[in-house]
Amino acid sequence: MIEISEPITTERLVLRPFTAADEAAMLAFESRPEVARYLYNEARTSEDNARELAVRQGQTALRDEGDTLLLAVELDGEVIGYTLLTWLSERHRQGEFGYVLHPDHGGRGLATEAAREMLRLGFEQVGLHRIIGRCDPRNEASAKLMSRLGMRQEAHFVESEIFKGEWGGELHFAMLAREWEAAERPG
């Protein structure tokens, strides 16, 4: 349904599939404990990172429900993070997005810029009706990012799962295609 063959350029960033040459840049943020704190993976070792990179190199298209499209986020030729979109349901046109940024590049709106582009792709190219994002309630930076994008907090699940050995919850944010169009409309 969508395949990324050309890099996508935003104001400050380039979004494109990961390549084998990205291993060191990817490890630079994937190995940071503060990056993994609210993700399901732990801080990655170089072996784990290499395995994950191989998976990501294949995540270049959404062909079937369940597929994930994952794009490296490049700033001035350096990979500083990634953003992803998972096709949750074909029938209901639902997707879920996500984002990770190297902490050295935080606080400048770069993750927001990359994530906004993933919403654009999901709504305008894939034709999704609704895109959700989920985060740990303690992950304030992530919740703020989704609010900044104009997403609506729809739920706060309390102690809904065991996360890294303790009870964890989830915030669910969402945006509809018509809300995206209204937010993007000039004026």
Ligand SMILES: CC(C)(COP(=O)(O)OP(=O)(O)OC[C@H]1O[C@@H](n2cnc3c(N)ncnc32)[C@H](O)[C@@H]1OP(=O)(O)O)[C@@H](O)C(=O)NCCC(=O)NCCS
């Ligand atoms: C979640 C994460 C990507 C957010 O990073 P971030 O640096 O807060 O996000 P951005 O790059 O969009 O920067 C936003 C900040 O820059 C500021 N900013 C500066 N210029 C900006 C601009 N042009 N546009 C938007 N924000 C701008 C914003 O005010 C905000 O600062 P604030 O939080 O003090 O209000 C990051 O914390 C991360 O990678 N965490 C680890 C992985 C993770 O948890 N991912 C999410 C899983 S649910």
